[in-house]
Amino acid sequence: MTHSRTPGHATPRGLNRRALIKAAGASVLALGLGISTVQAAKLGYPEKEELIFGFIKLTDMAPLAIAYEKGYFEDEGLYVKLEAQANWKVLLDGVIDGRLDGAHMLAGQPLAATIGYGTQAHIITPFSMDLNGNGITVSNAVWEEMKPNIPKQADGKPVHPIKADALKPVVDKYKAEGKPFKMGMVFPVSTHNYELRYWLAAGGINPGYYAPHKGDTSGQIQADALLSVTPPPQMPATLEAGTIYGYCVGEPWNQQAVFKGIGVPVITDYEIWKNNPEKVFGITAEFAEKYPNTTIRVTRALIRAARWLDENNNANRPEAVKILSQPNYVGADEKVIANSMTGTFEYEKGDKRPVPDFNVFYRYYATYPFYSDAIWYLTQMRRWGQIAEAKPDSWYHEVAKKVYRPDIYKLAAESLIAEGKVKPEEMPDFATETGYKPPEKTFIDGIVYDGRHPTEYIDQFPIGLKADQTL
Amino acid sequence: MSRVITLFRNTLALEGQPGAGLNQWISRITLPLAGIAVFLMLWSFAARQIDTSLGAFPGPQAVATQFVNLYNEHVAEREKEAAFYERQEKRNAARVAEDPDYVPKIRPYTGKETFLDQIGTSLVTVMSGFLLGALLAIPLGIAIGLSPTLSQAVNPVIQVFKPVSPLAWLPLVTMVVSALYVSDDPLVSKSFLNSMITVTLCCLWPMVVNTSVGVASVDKDLVNVSRVLKLSTLRHVQKIVLPSAIPMIFTGMRLSLGVAWMVLIAAEMLAQNPGLGKFVWDEFQNGSSQSLSRIMAAVLVIGFIGFLLDRSMLWLQRRASWDKSVATS
Incomplete structure (x- = not known):
């Protein structure tokens, strides 16, 4: 090495200097080695390259469509086929029995499957697909009856957000007439079910309890409004047929109701809980264990797709709308999808308002699987009796850690940062991130949610089971 | 009359x-x-x-436009497919350069099935299901027709299963297939098997019944001739039974194929198995302003293919039977 040939001085000071130089050389060497070990640890080739992913026709499946169309899956050496599924149950069963390798899932699905509510299977998620994106729509007739109860703005349009207080007199009237007030949601453990329940309960309407320990999974015990399952794409048709008076569903099925003139969206989930976590990408724990590289690579492709969707302040959204309107993806008309994907939301026909964060795919660390998000869903399952017995705080944390896998996300994100495909500031600080968001104060009823203390949170609701209450 | x-x-x-x-x-x-x-x-x-919530009901013109669209989509998809294989070859080459032990593999195209692809899938499925049905039903029908004892024994079972809507079988078939057909590298997909077996189950009965009736009603004189000549059972079936029963067998097959085609579309819709039925269902779910005209286009194609299938069976029947008067439309 050059510095070893440097003529040294026989003084102690010179020796020191030489020693210093040597040390510096060694550290340069170490740095070099360090780089080469990073290269050695470079992400391996995927163990499984041909994959089939399932999705439901909703705009929030966008990261999958974009990862496919923009070649992000292929960049990872993955050959992915995307298949629309008939409903959430078929989709979940597909992932469990291996017909599908992974799928666009409701956040509650991996949690419910893992704790054995419904079909028992250990499903995990390394990637959260989006924030917000749902709405609650009521039929024209119900809207006309609700309208007198809603305060007006100066321009005569209703003041938003509309609380379920405005719906309560209508529900009471139906009840008095002996007509059950029926509403649709997409799945018993869906975000939509919990959001609809949250909104109804915040307005004093009891959406009913589940009692799985007694074999009652209809969720209609003591209910003022009766909720039942309808697959998302069939919501508008079911509303039109008069089978239900309202529903909570993802896009484009609220905008579709406006477009068809059969119903009026009254509130978006953004107004029920600002930036609420929505869909996740679910795979079996077995899949992640058997194919670790594939799992990381899928996560990488999805992170890049989500980034593309939000890039330059939603600049790519019009292109995304075009892709999603293809019949093999969401397939609804472009203008219907565009209504919600491009930062506006049309409530009553002609009442289009800006909701820039209605669909968030990447901003606000939307793709990171936060434990506190998982725990919120568990608290709602407990609140409505799907989890029949009292559980200690520790149980909530354990389940969240079993299902939500920020460790996989971290590997994927760090490798993307190293390749310069993602900027470090777009990601949470992995060194300090605990997976628990700070207490959230943006709920429509003003109740603060802190994921660290789930049982305390459950006890705060006026309608709902208390943490230690059993039906 | x-x-x-x-x-x-x-x-x-x-x-x-x-x-x-x-x-x-x-x-x-x-x-x-x-x-x-x-x-x-x-x-x-x-x-x-007729004004639906998806716009006006499609007229002939809208449907004609859709036929053009569907064809164009097919062409566009084939171009995408070619690009897919090209990219894949490049990627494989790059990997071989980096990792010489790697044995490159060409994976099938991952894009969507076009309308024309779906027609192909449905045709293959219906023919496979139908042929499997014929292979099972005709020998069974002959056996039943030859032996009154067997006929009496099997009759109640046939009478019970014959009126069952094949769609009722579908959930059972799906579960049994996914339980029994486990393979890491399956030859055919499960969804194909599900549709095919459902088709087989429902086109079985008309063939069994018609074949057995045809066999049982063979001219007594001919049967006596066979007895006198002391023909073996096999020769008896070959020389006497089959030639006389062929018109009835083909009538059964024609009925079966018609049923099979109708059932297949319904099964594909219900089980989301690839094919024309899935195409119709997907379009219904999409609920776009184009959906109804695309569904109508599919309806016409389904009808036309059903007609062609029937005609080709008729043609076969004419070729195969000696009594041409039986084989009329």
């Missing part, structure tokens, strides 16, 4: 007469054309009266 039949016979008989040839020929062309024209006019008129 008998007068109608006589009239019908006379019309048929006319075909052979040279004098009536030209008139006959003209009416054979013009009448169907007039029928189609009237139908199109009625359709077009009715369509404009």
Whole structure:
């Protein structure tokens, strides 16, 4: 090495200097080695390259469509086929029995499957697909009856957000007439079910309890409004047929109701809980264990797709709308999808308002699987009796850690940062991130949610089971 | 009724007469054309009266446009497919350069199935299901027809299963297939097996019944001849039974194929198995302003293919039977 040939001085000071130089050389060497070990640890080739992913026709499946169309899956050496599924149950069963390798899932699905509510299977998620994106729509007739109860703005349009207080007199009237007030949601453990329940309960309407320990999974015990399952794409048709008076569903099925003139969206989930976590990408724990590289690579492709969707302040959204309107993806008309994907939301026909964060795919660390998000869903399952017995705080944390896998996300994100495909500031600080968001104060009823203390949170609701209450 | 039949016979008989040839020929062309024209006019008129929440009901013009669209989509998809293989080859080459031990593999195209692909899938599925059904049903029908004892024993089972809607079988078939058909590298997909077996199950019965009736009603004189000649069972079936029963067997097969085609579309819709049924269901779910006209296009294609299938069975039947008068449309 050059510095070893440097003529040294026989003084102690010179020796020191030489020693210093040597040390510096060694550290340069170490740095070099360090780089080469990073290269050695470079992400391996995927163990499984041909994959089939399932999705439901909703705009929030966008990261999958974009990862496919923009070649992000292929960049990872993955050959992915995307298949629309008939409903959430078929989709979940597909992932469990291996017909599908992974799928666009409701956040509650991996949690419910893992704790054995419904079909028992250990499903995990390394990637959260989006924030917000749902709405609650009521039929024209119900809207006309609700309208007198809603305060007006100066321009005569209703003041938003509309609380379920405005719906309560209508529900009471139906009840008095002996007509059950029926509403649709997409799945018993869906975000939509919990959001609809949250909104109804915040307005004093009891959406009913589940009692799985007694074999009652209809969720209609003591209910003022009766909720039942309808697959998302069939919501508008079911509303039109008069089978239900309202529903909570993802896009484009609220905008579709406006477009068809059969119903009026009254509130978006953004107004029920600002930036609420929505869909996740679910795979079996077995899949992640058997194919670790594939799992990381899928996560990488999805992170890049989500980034593309939000890039330059939603600049790519019009292109995304075009892709999603293809019949093999969401397939609804472009203008219907565009209504919600491009930062506006049309409530009553002609009442289009800006909701820039209605669909968030990447901003606000939307793709990171936060434990506190998982725990919120568990608290709602407990609140409505799907989890029949009292559980200690520790149980909530354990389940969240079993299902939500920020460790996989971290590997994927760090490798993307190293390749310069993602900027470090777009990601949470992995060194300090605990997976628990700070207490959230943006709920429509003003109740603060802190994921660290789930049982305390459950006890705060006026309608709902208390943490230690059993039906 | 008998007068109608006589009239019908006379019309048929006319075909052979040279004098009536030209008139006959003209009416054979013009009448169907007039029928189609009237139908199109009625359709077009009715369509404009029906307003659905997805816009007006599609008329002939909207559907014609969709046929063009569907074809263009097919062409575009094939181009995407070519690009896919090109990219894949490059990627494989790059990997081989980096990792010489790697054995490159060409994976099938991952894009969507076009309308034409779905037609192909449905046709393959229906023919496989139908052929499997025929392989099972015809020998069974012959055995039942030959032996009154067996016939009496099997009859209740057939009578119970015959009226079962094949769609009721579908969930059972799905579960059994996914339980029994476990393979890491499956030869055919599970969804194909599900549709095919459902088709087989429902086209079994008309073939069994018709074959057994055909076999049982073989002319007693012929049976006696066979007895006198002391033909072995196999020779008896081959020389006496089959030739006499062939018209009935084919009638059964024609009925079965018609049923099979109808069932397949329904099964594909219900189980989301690839094919025309899935195409219809997907479009229904999409609920776009194009959906209804695309569904209508599919309906026409389904009908036309059903018609072609029936005609080809008829043609086969004519080729195979000695008594041509049985094989009429």
